[in-house]
Amino acid sequence: MDSFFSLFDPGSCSDCSNNQEFALDNMNNQNALPPEPQLGNVEYKLKIVNPTKQRFEHLVTQLKWRLREGNGEAIYEIGVEDSGILTGLSKRDMNASLQTLQQMAIKLGATTTILRERILDNGRSVAEVLVRKIPDDQNNIEIRVAVLGNADAGKSTLLGVLTQGSLDNGRGRARLNMFRHLHEIQSGRTSSISHEILGFNSQGQAINYSYSELITAEEICDSSTKLVTFLDLAGHKKYLRTTIQGLSGYSPHHAMLVISSTAGAVGMAHEHLAIVVALNVPFFIVITKIDLVQPTSTLQNLESFLKQVGSRRVPLIIKNEDDVITAGANQLTENVVPIFCVSSVSGEGLELLLKFLHVLPPGVSIKEKERLEQESPEFHIDENFKAGDVGQVLGGLLTKGVITEGTKMQIGPMKNGSFQNIAVKSIHRNRVPCRMVRAGQSAAVCLDTYIPGLRNGMVLLSADQSAKGCMFFQASVSVLFHATAIYPGFQTTVHIGNVRQTAVVIGICSSKCIHTNERDSVLFKFKLHPEYVSVGQRLLFREGSAKGIGEITQVFPLNTTN
Template structure:
């Protein structure tokens, strides 16, 4: 796939590592890798005047590719199954595109020609995006976490993207992003805010400037694809809140924002290291290019990306071909797309919007179905009371399905037990709905007030025999520590939506662990029990020290802790 995309700009990857891009026959520009048997990419030499039986077979094939791509499929027209670029005449290409459009209409999908190219033999090939909203949801949803140093322009950029109006150079666009008075006064984000940007079937952005007095509900209803931005704090004082957003909300992608005036400084290094540790695909946006040329910042980015030890290759986005290339390889390659934009002049914003439009969902249909079959587990990140409405909780449903009226239990409390509750109503993206599925974030209204409710609790099925735990064991790898970690070491542990100080009670098989070493570690939560399960990812950080791991054993509470 990447080789096909490079054909539209043969020099686009001249500075990139051949290890990331090379295939045996790329230089002759005559062929692609053979058609993949799985995934959402399909090669078709031509589909002209198929019989009724053949047409039904093609529709079934398209349906399968859409399922593989979670509602999105890419068709390469004029390409044989072996990958040879044969090309089509103009008449055959037109007829093939019409047949593909009829196939899509049969499934209620839409087609968009991403680009076409004429080969040396005069024949043409085309790349077509087919998009269908899955039957069980209103639109295709992608979560993007926004990272970067303080004053990099994160909230301003989001304000321009979601509100549709350029900034005045003094921060007007960011005012709608802030949630607290002190954020408006200081100009710095301290909490996690959620903003939405929609795209219709033609790829046009749908934001609050799409029509007069448009609401969030209308944006959701009019969009076939919805990008949810998580605006995270950039100041080092709020690093724990930022890690909680990355760990708890499980974003599909991360957008690292770097100011052209300041360069790669401050928390940008820390945020990128955390995103890579959590295995979150990321891309970079350089802002404020109306004030300073981005040349020096782009030069420093290459060494910056290599410092993390990820062997990433920067790809500066200059045209639409680069956008399609970057979007197709975002989940599979080591390429890091870099956009240069200005929130004041609007330069570069169109290419960024096109990239967000083709950005792939981060979970396959097979994995999504598997998660939905499991018992529901809702991770609570926010809780509040709204007048007479009652107790409201917000967070992410990591697995299962929750519907209105469902009997559930919430906890753990200080003694490790759970309370029975009933779901009164559900809201997603500020719109009421009747159901939330695995991988979706939502706000739930409960039927009763919950004493001692806190962020980090979970909502589980009423029939499950759930218990909190204070002690757990994990296989841990230390990314950095100035000396070594010994028994008695205290650190802030992030496990999904959980954030709490934990004490190291034991290290096996040795008595300490150094940088780049792995060991089995026994932890104890210092304040109150939490609900954790075997297999969950773990991230701990204390000062400059940080490490990652996976929970291997849990010791449920069978007594009331003192």
């Protein structure tokens, strides 16, 4: 839902005419917002001055509901009528209303932060307030941000600066902490998926490794009301499959596409953006290295760049904090792509980017999260390794349910499609030991026994669940591009969640073949071994320049005994 501060001057940005188009499209009346939404986490209040006890309790209940809708975050527009008209308040009434809102928040154990205020033509003011409450079963509000872009765009350097709190020296010092392997340090290129964290306290101050002397990852988590987990993905074409696996398997809430001002939107940036759009992940763009080259040319090319992948979105160049809040409010619902221009060496633009990350909305409502937690646990394995005396460790994402230490589970599918019983010995999240992981959280779990033959793409399921792998599945697919057409016998790499394997097209339902921009129901067969997939999962396939997306509609389990 639009914030009233999105009604900015349509001529305020000369770098991109699309800003004007966006403003004009959303500015039917400069003194009004759209009517208050019935659903979601945005609430309009004309004023809340000296409410009765009964009225106060009703307001607290209303705030609690908005917080649930926003996964612990709610936006209150003060001085705005339910119809959306910006009436405004006197200074006295505004202060009283803000004090009442703060008391409401305290009642729920929440905090309030005034994002911005605006003086209307009538001399009265309106205010936008962020109310944040950490869910009772969580240490903080967490969002996952996938970091994409061409090799040498400055992704790892930017993450190093954000998470370490120290500027780069211009020779790549900041990125050294991001690399996991020797060949990454030697080449300067990320080849694997690494996880980095950045926290924010209730006042919006960034909490990273420079927050205090010798601060640990555990202390960052404990001190943060909001935690951003960055997934640093590979930018080189050689590692594209790993990048797609990170996007598909870890289900990020947002994607950050990094583009170098010196090179522009070239190389894998186009491919990465196409994948993000295909997976329906909200994204924003960061232009780096503006200390070397002014981003004027890159900004001019972004309009055609965005249209090339069919995203049909318009860029919003972020110049001040007002633009930041506008971008954050519209990130999940509008066709606006926020663009930040930063330098990891001089630090220019980094404060605006940090502010945006602070107000970036979580992806799933508390209500939806609670529903997922009630289901049987399903942990998708993205990596597995043996860690000395600790035992076998599995890294991945818990998509459903809750896992605790000692939980009896089953792992698979094995080569014959069956599952094997195991137990969870210990759990780590963000490099910190914990006793529980909930739906939507990534974690590393240690098993009580060593299981030979484990591979990425397997799942952990509840021990009492009837589970089988499959070789055949049917999906409704749409071909985004193919030089000719897809026929039965076509082999392609499919990505379904954390599953990545070659599959063969066995049959096409309505026709003999599928051309670009056509949709049909297709029967696939995994080429190597069975996988665990389920109806409703999104599917992405690619082979060379050919690519397509779809959704699984039917699964054919193997006839095996557990």
